[in-house]
Amino acid sequence: MSLKEKLQEDLKSSMKNKDTVKKSVVTLIRASIKQYEVDNRVELEDDEIIDLIAKQLKQRRDSLVEFQKANRDDLVSETEAEIEVLKEYLPQQLSEEELNEIVKSTISEVGATSMKDMGKIMAAIKPKTKGRADGKLINELVKNNLQ
Structure with a gap:
């Protein structure tokens, strides 16, 4: 199963299970894939999709630091949950x-x-x-x- 297909299946299951965090993250991933494909007129492969997801993960981690500095606990917990969802789609991280x-x-x-x-x-x-x-x-x- 390609990563695109997995994202589609996960979107369906998160909607059924009313998992709003996963649904919003998967929707954003799929939107960024679609945007890249339309802008560049290409069909992304799994390794290119992984690059897009890694970029989103980096953005979330950078935001997390800023939220922690600002003592925004509500945004910290939400961003941490999003980071966990994004990690599911990346290869096993190196120690x-x-x-x-x-x-x-x-x-x-x-x-x-x-x-x-x-x-x-x-x-x-x-x-x-x-x-x-x-x-x-x-x-x-x-x-x-x-x-």
Whole structure:
């Protein structure tokens, strides 16, 4: 079953179960897929849909930090619930240890020695961790390993 079909089925089941959070998140995912397909006149594959979902997850995480700073507990809990729904559609996330190993091996592959090589490292890591890790965490681990 393709990711589009899974999203369609999940939308139906969330409507039947009156799961408003899941329904709204799935609706937003499907709308962003449709918008991208119409704008670019392409049919998205599962890996491209995963990229769109990862982008939405990043947006929610960024919003969550701002809501926490503003002490908006109502929005914090709602955003956390949305994040959990989005995670269901992404591949299994890498643990920090697994990610650290990928970072170390990539640094040695690229032959990086200083922070000047940060761009090369990030470009080499991105395909290995596509949709399975947060970019900020990868960035931190690269910085820690280069110091």
